[in-house]
Amino acid sequence: MDITKALKDLKAEPGFKENVGMVLVHNGVVRGWSRNDRQDVAAIEITPDRDKMEEIRKEIEQREGIWRVVCHANDGRMEPGDDVLFLIVAGDIRENVKSALSDLLDRIKAEAVSKREIFA
Template sequence: MPNIQEMIERLKATVDPAKVGMFACHNGVVRATSRDGKPARALDIDCDRDAWERVLRDVRSRPGIAAVEAHLNTGRREVGDDVLLVVVAGDIRENVFPVLEETVNRLKAEAVKKKEWLANS
């Protein structure tokens, strides 16, 4: 299971440094509450790998983007556990930040499947 720093180091070793002025990262964790504020204890996470790869292919083709890497920890995840890690390498923040946000949103909407376990369930 990689962490954000390992993902950044791997990208630094492989991307063209002339095309990279920044790395933007997302490290999603299991929250202790649901979106509507109910106490939560865990998530069961799975992934549609075809959708995952389709999203990554698309965002990697954006202007100014040198690389996009993502990792999903599947299975049962407890409060505080890492879930979704995303690193976007690119030229300038005006190109990189929107791609980071789009990547996270699309992976969660199109590829990540989750079941939330509330504290009283």
Template sequence: MDISAAIAKLKTEPGFTENVGMILVHNGVVRGWSRANRENVVAVDITSDEERMNALCEEIQKRPGIFRVLAECRSGLLKPGDDVLFLIVAGDIRENVKPALADLLDRIKAEAVTKREIMG
């Protein structure tokens, strides 16, 4: 996902200026160490469930104050520094947008993405 292009396109949607006062973005990248034990990671094999991710986006988008939710996850063998997960949540005020992004991120990581770290 080209985040700048996605935001630019989002800004052209009818209702954007009337409903959006905040856009939050998450750009997850492959870490060079494991969260479990800080061991060096040389690659990560990512599998994403696009259908589940789309369902989660739709669910979060129904929340009060949320205008649009976008998500994209790269799958396959990725190395440290590679982009993995892009999330965009656009909505009215931070009290609605911040928790929506946090919930979306946590749920996608728990329900729609699996990873296998390759140590080296």
């Protein structure tokens, strides 16, 4: 996903100027170490459940003050530094957008994306 293009496209949509006062972006990347024990990671295998991601995206987009939610997960084998997950939440005010992004991220990671670490 080209994040610059995605933001440009959002800003060009009808209703953006009338409904958006904040856009938050999450760009998850592959870490070089395991969260569990800090062991060196050579790569990870990512498997997103795109249907579940879309279900979660739609739920979050229905929240008060949220105008648009965009989700994109890469899949397959990736190495440290590679992009894994992009999330964009656009909405009216900070309080609505921050909590929506936080919940979106937590739910996508817990419910819609699985990963397997490959150790160095």
